[in-house]
Amino acid sequence: MKYYEKLVDKRIFSYQDLIEIAGSNRNTISSLVLRYLQKGYIEQVRKNLYVAISMETGTSIANRFEIGCHVLKDGYISHHAAFEYYGLTNQMMYQVQVSGNKRFRTFSYDGYEFHCFSERIADGVVQKENGIRVTDYERTVLDSINDIEKAGGLSELFKCLQMIPYLDEEKFIAYLDKYDKQFLYQKTGFLLEHLKDMLKLSDTFFEICHDKMKKSLRYFSSDTDRETMEYCPEWNLYIPKDFKRIAELEE
Secondary structure, X not given: OOOHHHHHHHOEEOHHHHHHHHOOOHHHHHHHHHHHHXXXXXXXXXXXXXXXXXXXXXXXXXXXXXXXXXXXXXOEEOHHHHHHHOOOOOOOOOEEEEEEOOOOOOEEEOOEEEEEEEOOOOOOEEEOHHHOEEEOHHHHXXXXXXXXXXXXXXXXXXXXHHHOOOOOHHHHHHHHHHHOOHHHHHHHHHHHHOOHHHHOXXXXXXXXXXXXXXOOOEEOOOOOOHHHEEEEHHHOEEEEOOHHHHOOOOO
């Protein structure tokens, strides 16, 4: 257990980290890894990524958010997983969405699936404790609206939106401008209009969404049968006929 305490301090580590801790001799490192794996001091998450295991609980010292942030260099937690990090979810999905400017194949560890999302914009990532990087409220909302089908679905998203304590309107508009996507202005305006008072969004915000969407006619979701959709003229958008039921807005 010569190096165990140092690995506990690291929580999650790569082969390069082991070299810094135990020296550059590859045979020594390989022997150390094999021995610690056999004794249950560490576990392999995926190739070249390990976690320290607690001797008290027998589980990983690093949580799923820490692991997600170490899969990619400069990767960060996004979408529904970011809502989970902030405690703003209705249900746990057992999926961890990781965004970044590189890719990785979906893999599983400790009951969770780790999914990769291509970085749409670089703004809106904040640093938290234990090396966790996560999108802020505003970026999380936009990423999730942009990828509704891949991030929990409409019903879950709307429940998450209703738990957000606030949105910084100026920052939110800046992120929308960075996305520069007409359809996102439409979907965002339509969805958040139902939560306008709760999120304290001004009329100006929705005017901007209207102006930016121009004359684009779109279907809210490509995964929904078009026979189950109806036209919303205000947003030039075909929406699910049962949207209010899905979003639990019915009285």
